Amino acid sequence: MTVKPVKIRGRLKGVIANIKCLMPHPMETGTRRDDAGELIPAHYIRTVTCLHNDSEVMTAHWGPSVSKDPYFSFKIKTASVGDSIKVSWVDNLGETSSGDIVLK
């Protein structure tokens, strides 16, 4: 399976930046069975790290009960035009992906 990048949208409202992310990922719980009745192994994002100008502003720790293709939004208190935002994740199989944008 190819790992897809994180899609990010950022919107400045005054100094507050509203960041929305979409992370294509199966988020398998490990309790579902396929058509043959075999358990589908767990595969889910565990940690999401959000960087604002390379400093960590938010970390999300997830279990398998976050929905497939997770959506995540958060806000940064003091941001301005030209600031960089980077969001990356690591899943339980050690796979990783990220995405970044520049606020405008």
Place this chain on the structure above:
Amino acid sequence: MKTNFSRRWFVKGLAAVAVIASFPGAAFARATGAFKADKTDSVVNVLFGDLPIEASSQITFRLPDIAENGAVVPATVATEIEDVTQIAIVIDENPNPLSAVFDIGESSVADVSTRIKVGKSSVARAYVKSRGRVFMTIREVKVTIGGCGG
């Protein structure tokens, strides 16, 4: 060259330790299996230890009253409480009640949204940790189609 190499690894190791130490709360949650706990009580015990849980009306916990599709339930937790360091979302009836823990940095607002799976109708709880106190608010969500059975 060889000594250089090992020194670099040593420095990397130090950096890794520093990263873990800077977010003790949730690293602790992961290490001790808060996500593996199968009862809300044990989740809370692992996350917050002996801290008393205070009901609060200052937490905005947006969740649909009725979720048509339990596999995708939008959830938002926001609060006016100051100095929030952690937000957690717990769904009582899920096999593992803890859905998500967010470490809120100093420069981010205590306002997060995501989408979660809710297996069946359940009590949902949002916890907010600030200055060594833990606040909670409760919502109920009814699910018409399950989110975990597939």
